[in-house]
Every structure is written in C-alpha cells, then in structure tokens.
Amino acid sequence: MSKRTGSQILWECLVHEGVTTVFGYPGGAILPAYDAMLDYPIRHVLVRHEQGAAHMADGYARAGGGVGVAIATSGPGATNLVTGIATAMMDSSPLVCITGQVPTKLIGYDAFQETDIGGITLPITKHNYLVTRVNDIMPALKEAFHLAKSGRPGPVLVDITKDAQQASAEWEWDPRPVKLRGYRPDRPITSSDLAKATALIRASRRPVILAGQGVIQSGAMNELVAFAELVDAPVALTLLGLGGVPASHRLNLGMMGMHGEAWVNHAIQEADLLMAFGMRFDDRVTGNTKTYALHAKKLHVDIDPSEINKNVAADAAIVGDLRETLKDFLDVLEPADHGPWLAYIDSMKGDVAVRDIQNLPDSGHLYAAHVINDIWRITEGKAVVVTDVGQHQMWEAQYYHHETPRSLITSGGLGTMGFALPAAIGAKIARPNAEVWAIVGDGGFQMTQAELTTAAQEGVKVNVAIINNGYLGMVRQWQEFFYERRYAATPLRSPDFVKLADAHGLAGFRVDARPQVMDVVQQARATDSTVLIDFRVEQEDSVYPMVPAGADLHAMIRRPEPSVLAETGADPI
Amino acid sequence: MHHTLVALVEDKPGVLNRVASLFRRRAFNIESLTVGRTAEPGVSRMTIVIDSDQASAERVTAYLYKLVNVLQVEDLGATPAVARDLALVKVTVAGHDRAALLRVVDETRAHIVDTGEQTMTLEITGEPPHVDAVIGRLEPLGIIEMVRTGQVAMRRGDTALSAAQCS
Numbered sequence: 001m002s003k004r005t006g007s008q009i010l011w012e013c014l015v016h017e018g019v020t021t022v023f024g025y026p027g028g029a030i031l032p033a034y035d036a037m038l039d040y041p042i043r044h045v046l047v048r049h050e051q052g053a054a055h056m057a058d059g060y061a062r063a064g065g066g067v068g069v070a071i072a073t074s075g076p077g078a079t080n081l082v083t084g085i086a087t088a089m090m091d092s093s094p095l096v097c098i099t100g101q102v103p104t105k106l107i108g109y110d111a112f113q114e115t116d117i118g119g120i121t122l123p124i125t126k127h128n129y130l131v132t133r134v135n136d137i138m139p140a141l142k143e144a145f146h147l148a149k150s151g152r153p154g155p156v157l158v159d160i161t162k163d164a165q166q167a168s169a170e171w172e173w174d175p176r177p178v179k180l181r182g183y184r185p186d187r188p189i190t191s192s193d194l195a196k197a198t199a200l201i202r203a204s205r206r207p208v209i210l211a212g213q214g215v216i217q218s219g220a221m222n223e224l225v226a227f228a229e230l231v232d233a234p235v236a237l238t239l240l241g242l243g244g245v246p247a248s249h250r251l252n253l254g255m256m257g258m259h260g261e262a263w264v265n266h267a268i269q270e271a272d273l274l275m276a277f278g279m280r281f282d283d284r285v286t287g288n289t290k291t292y293a294l295h296a297k298k299l300h301v302d303i304d305p306s307e308i309n310k311n312v313a314a315d316a317a318i319v320g321d322l323r324e325t326l327k328d329f330l331d332v333l334e335p336a337d338h339g340p341w342l343a344y345i346d347s348m349k350g351d352v353a354v355r356d357i358q359n360l361p362d363s364g365h366l367y368a369a370h371v372i373n374d375i376w377r378i379t380e381g382k383a384v385v386v387t388d389v390g391q392h393q394m395w396e397a398q399y400y401h402h403e404t405p406r407s408l409i410t411s412g413g414l415g416t417m418g419f420a421l422p423a424a425i426g427a428k429i430a431r432p433n434a435e436v437w438a439i440v441g442d443g444g445f446q447m448t449q450a451e452l453t454t455a456a457q458e459g460v461k462v463n464v465a466i467i468n469n470g471y472l473g474m475v476r477q478w479q480e481f482f483y484e485r486r487y488a489a490t491p492l493r494s495p496d497f498v499k500l501a502d503a504h505g506l507a508g509f510r511v512d513a514r515p516q517v518m519d520v521v522q523q524a525r526a527t528d529s530t531v532l533i534d535f536r537v538e539q540e541d542s543v544y545p546m547v548p549a550g551a552d553l554h555a556m557i558r559r560p561e562p563s564v565l566a567e568t569g570a571d572p573i
Numbered sequence: 574m575h576h577t578l579v580a581l582v583e584d585k586p587g588v589l590n591r592v593a594s595l596f597r598r599r600a601f602n603i604e605s606l607t608v609g610r611t612a613e614p615g616v617s618r619m620t621i622v623i624d625s626d627q628a629s630a631e632r633v634t635a636y637l638y639k640l641v642n643v644l645q646v647e648d649l650g651a652t653p654a655v656a657r658d659l660a661l662v663k664v665t666v667a668g669h670d671r672a673a674l675l676r677v678v679d680e681t682r683a684h685i686v687d688t689g690e691q692t693m694t695l696e697i698t699g700e701p702p703h704v705d706a707v708i709g710r711l712e713p714l715g716i717i718e719m720v721r722t723g724q725v726a727m728r729r730g731d732t733a734l735s736a737a738q739c740s
Binding site: 118119122123126127130147180181182183304305306309 | 587598631635640641642643644
C-alpha cells in the first residue's frame with residue numbers, strides 16, 4: 001500500500017493493463033490526470049479533435065488486437081468522442097474512453113463544461129461508469145478493460161470527476177481477475193446445439209459459409225480455413241470479415257451483400273445451408289430478408305446471444321466463441337465433397353469478368369478501381385489498408401485482395417466518414433512495421449483532415465490515397481440511380497491537397513493518369529513521413545454490382561456495357 | 574400480446590435508466606414498469622409489461638441480458654404466474670347516490686381508503702383485468718383522479734427466481 005492520487009491510480013491501472021499509447025486532448029476537468037501522466041511510461045498522441053482520438057484508438061485496437069484508449073475532458077471534449085464511440089460500438093471494437101467530469105459537487109448544476117456523457121453514451125457503449133470517489137477508479141478501469149475486450153468486444157466509457165482525480169488514497173494494484181455478477185461472456189457450447197449444427201452440415205449439398213468479423217476477433221482464421229476445406233464449402237465474407245480467409249484461397253468467394261460480386265450473392269440465394277460465423281445479417285448483407293436465401297437452412301454461430309434470430313431466423317444456433325466451435329466441428333465432422341456446387345458457382349464468374357473494370361480498355365481516364373488495384377499489386381497485398389466510407393470503400397473491398405486478418409480496417413456498421421485518416425494513424429502506431437495505407441474519399445478526408453497535422457507532429461508515416469472524384473460519390477451514385485441525377489449538395493470542392501501536404505512539410509502528389517500511379521505509389525512508399533496523394537479519378541463512375549437498399553439480394557444493378565460508361569472530365573470543380 | 578418480463582438487476586445508480594433506454598432504443602413500448610427491492614440486499618426486481626409477439630419478447634430478453642447490471646430475466650408469459658396491479662381511484666360522491674358507489678365497493682372487493690366531503694378514494698387490488706373491470710364500473714360515477722402501480726408478478730409453485738446463481 002502506498003499513497004496515490006486518483007490521477008496516479010488512473011495511470012498505474014493503464015500501465016498494469018498493458019497500455020503504452022493513449023490518444024487524447026487535454027482540458028480543465030482532466031487536467032489532474034494529464035499532470036500525472038508525465039510520470040508514467042505512456043505515449044500520448046495529441047489529436048486535433050477528440051473524434052480523431054476515438055478513431056485512432058479504434059484503428060489502434062483493430063490493427064493490433066488490443067484495447068485502444070482515448071482520453072478527453074468533460075463537456076465538448078467528451079461529446080466530440082461520441083461519433084468515434086458509436087463507430088466502435090457498431091463494429092464491436094474494444095475501446096476504453098476516459099473522460100474528465102466536473103467536480104462531484106457541481107454535477108447537476110450546469111457547471112462550465114458539464115455534460116451528462118454517461119447518459120449520452122448509454123446506447124453506444126457496452127457499459128459506462130461515472131466515478132466520483134478515488135477508491136472506485138481502479139475497479140471501474142479494471143472492469144472497463146475486461147468488458148471492452150471480452151465476449152463481443154465494444155467501447156466502455158469511464159467518466160471520472162475532477163475531485164476523484166485529485167483526491168488521495170492508500171492504494172495497491174489488485175491482480176485478481178474481474179468478476180461481474182451479470183456478465184457471463186464465456187458460455188460453454190452445449191452438445192445438443194453442436195449435434196443440431198453438425199446434422200445440418202452433414203445434410204447440406206449446397207453450403208455457403210458466411211464469415212464475419214467474429215472470425216478475426218476470435219482468432220479463428222486457421223480453423224475456418226481448415227473447416228471450409230474439410231466440409232468443402234465456399235466462404236463469402238462480410239466487409240468486416242475481409243482478411244478472415246485469404247483472398248487467394250480457392251474456397252474464398254469474396255464479399256457478399258450490397259456491393260458483393262454477383263456470383264457471391266447468387267450462391268447465397270441458391271444455397272441449401274448458410275453457416276453464419278461471427279456475423280450478424282446486417283441489412284447491407286441480406287437485402288430484403290423476406291426473399292433472402294429462401295432455400296437455405298441457417299446455422300448461426302455468434303458470441304452474442306442477442307444476434308441469434310434478430311435479423312434472420314436460425315434453424316440451429318451456437319452461442320459461444322467461434323474458434324472453439326470450429327475446433328469442435330473439426331473434431332466430429334468427416335470430409336465432404338461439394339465439387340458440382342463449387343463448379344456451378346465458378347461458372348457464374350465468367351460473365352462477371354467481362355464487366356469488370358479491370359478488363360475494360362484503358363481509356364486514358366483514371367478509375368478508382370485501377371488506382372486501388374494498382375496499390376494492391378505494388379504492395380503485394382501486404383499493406384494494412386484503412387478506408388473511409390463510400391464508393392472508394394467498396395472499390396477497395398472489391399479490388400484490394402486481403403490475405404491476412406486485421407489488414408482491412410473500415411467503418412462498416414456506422415459508416416462514419418472521416419474515419420480513415422485518424423484510424424490509419426492509430427493502426428500505424430499499433431503496428432509500426434506494417435505498411436499502412438489510408439484510402440479515403442475527398443469528402444471523408446476533409447471531415448478529419450486536421451489529423452494530418454497530428455501525423456506530422458507525431459512523425460507517424462501513413463500513405464494517404466485520396467480518391468478524388470469531386471463528388472460525395474456514393475450519395476451522387478444514389479442520386480444518379482434513384483433521384484434522376486439531381487445532384488443535390490454532392491458536388492464538392494477541395495483544397496489543393498498537394499499544397500496542404502506542403503503546408504505540413506509533407507510530400508504531396510497529384511495523379512490524373514494511370515501510367516503515373518505506379519511511380520507515385522512507389523515514391524510514397526519510399527518516403528519516411530506521411531504522404532498525401534490526390535488521385536483525380538473519373539467523376540461519375542459508380543460501384544457495381546449494386547443491390548438497392550431493401551431489394552432482393554439477387555436483384556443487382558450490373559455494370560453497364562463499356563460503350564455506355566459515363567465519362568467526364570477529370571478535373572473536380 | 575402482453576408479455577410480463579421480470580428482471581433481477583443490481584441496485585446501482587442508473588440501472589433503471591439503462592433498462593428504460595434499452596426499450597426506447599429498440600423501439601419497444603413499455604405498458605408498465607415497476608421497480609422494488611427483493612429479499613436479497615443489492616438486488617432490485619423490475620416487472621416490465623410490453624405489448625409484443627413472442628419473437629420480440631425473446632429479443633428483449635436477450636437485450637436485457639446484454640446489460641451488465643442485469644442478473645436474471647424471466648418471461649412470465651410462458652409460465653403460470655400470480656400477477657397483481659393496484660389502483661387508487663378518487664370518485665366524486667356529489668350529485669349522485671352514494672349507495673351506488675358503496676354497492677360497487679361491496680361487490681368488487683375494493684377498499685375505501687379515504688373519504689372527503691365531496692369524494693371517496695378506493696383501493697383496488699387484483700389481476701389487471703379485475704382492476705380494469707372495477708374502474709369500468711366506477712367511470713360512470715365520476716372518477717376525478719386515478720393512479721395505478723403497474724403490474725407485479727411472480728411465478729406460481731415452489732420454484733423461485735433468484736439472483737443467487739449469479740454470484
């Protein structure tokens with residue numbers, strides 16, 4: 001036992017939890033904690049907006065597999081975290097967010113920079129805490145880390161009053177594991193559930209595995225590949241599941257859903273068994289659930305019981321850790337052969353190839369798909385790619401082929417524009433030896449471009465590829481398809497990105513023709529600091545195929561024939 | 574269809590808010606919600622009545638379990654249960670036959686708990702349909718104020734819902 005202030009206890013706990021880096025922004029109510037921070041072996045990354053801190057912590061967690069920590073002051077500091085917390089909640093990313101709160105005696109009196117961040121974040125955190133006493137700091141933080149990373153991971157917020165940070169107490173680290181009466185993430189898998197599941201698998205002739213982020217979070221990549229090979233079933237991936245199975249694996253079908261390739265969605269619609277592993281049948285994945293995979297039995301494996309029967313009714317379900325479940329399957333199942341089914345799916349790929357933009361003649365225009373596919377080739381598919389939200393995100397999913405888990409980091413569930421740049425900075429800090437690319441639209445980049453300054457100050461090297469089409473591209477695409485090309489508020493002017501890079505002392509490039517792509521990408525890779533590349537791509541290109549929101553999964557809008565491709569000038573307005 | 578859910582929760586600040594927020598966020602309509610102590614210190618009991626189908630009730634149960642402070646949840650829709658609702662009803666006695674009111678009291682097991690110069694206050698306890706029926710008979714006599722506790726419920730028989738297994 002020795003005497004510590006609440007602020008010191010805070011950092012002691014973080015060090016004990018293995019935290020080495022926090023992302024944050026100081027302010028009045030968190031000042032005692034910041035003062036104490038200087039005495040602890042913790043790297044603090046000063047962001048330019050607290051949203052950036054939450055996204056960086058998120059990217060850090062997703063790239064490295066640990067817990068990301070964001071720290072902010074009360075009031076606006078705390079509310080600025082909200083978008084990042086909601087992003088992490090929707091994508092089950094383990095975050096601990098620490099906020100300062102006004103002194104206990106001022107709570108409820110509308111004090112300066114007071115806000116009820118506990119109330120505000122109630123629906124977007126896995127759990128949250130308001131700590132008003134110094135002795136409650138350690139239990140709250142220990143529980144927060146335990147909750148954030150166990151079971152289905154998620155963000156936890158710990159709001160600590162200024163007086164609790166300032167008060168002192170006799171303290172020592174409690175090494176005992178956390179026990180919470182109402183929280184049981186480690187459910188045993190029952191043998192009857194297992195028997196039901198294996199019966200479905202044995203009876204299937206046209207199986208499809210639907211693999212989500214749960215594969216990556218439970219570390220089940222090897223088991224999934226072994227299982228797929230054993231039962232000879234193709235694997236369709238969700239956006240967040242990409243990398244869960246190597247893209248080059250013969251059983252990998254690619255991404256499913258709204259912008260999934262046609263053969264993937266057709267395979268799902270014609271399957272007789274869907275094995276949903278660590279995914280939640282999001283509406284972007286299913287389209288119209290009334291016509292979704294009508295011939296298929298559904299086997300759902302998820303660690304979160306509330307996902308079973310939520311969007312799609314399950315014929316059999318297992319609640320538990322995916323990796324353990326797959327091991328159980330591998331123990332009891334015998335090899336199967338679904339050659340005819342796999343050949344049938346393969347036969348559907350042919351007609352897609354002729355519509356693929358990679359097979360279109362090079363018209364002199366620069367297409368986003370070309371840029372992303374070239375980045376994939378040059379980086380040999382080994383980069384950690386962080387994407388924002390919109391067209392470039394879908395093109396990345398289609399044209400960058402991920403071989404390893406945690407190599408694609410993107411805002412899937414919430415669809416948060418502005419995610420890519422800060423999350424890429426966090427990813428690079430988590431994995432300093434990885435080559436990190438932020439692929440981002442011109443719209444999303446401008447939402448959080450202030451974090452470029454953070455990258456410059458911190459000396460963090462990320463490669464930023466701005467897919468610049470002069471529009472809020474995905475919204476423009478919807479306007480083109482569903483709103484008679486009435487482009488309300490989607491034409492977008494950007495600053496001179498090369499000058500913006502220059503203003504930071506960073507290298508910037510502009511690319512408007514495909515032959516330049518290779519050279520500039522190589523120059524970016526060879527540069528030690530962050531590089532900004534402004535790719536001026538085709539303005540009115542669209543992402544194909546597309547299942548309109550709520551439509552049947554097999555009712556895709558297909559890429560038009562080459563002759564009707566809309567081509568416009570490459571200069572944004 | 575009505576579902577009566579019983580939740581044993583930790584008695585900590587903000588738990589009621591967490592539960593209520595969950596129903597709001599997932600777009601379930603709460604018909605009544607009561608909270609009170611249990612025999613176990615630190616554990617509160619909520620009885621929540623919602624209008625939903627069976628699948629939705631199962632979803633709500635799963636969502637409730639996701640709340641860290643929720644220990645046990647039971648859907649009493651599937652088990653025989655005792656349910657009680659209590660109403661206090663203030664009825665005017667001016668301008669009509671006091672005997673009519675007393676007849677209702679006599680026939681419905683209501684209790685007179687207060688009398689004023691112009692009013693009489695009744696306590697009605699019973700299964701919610703019984704309370705509804707009594708109130709229906711009082712309405713023509715002139716209800717001027719009413720409060721209902723909402724339903725509390727408990728499984729019949731020897732088995733008990735307990736948070737003891739969550740230790």
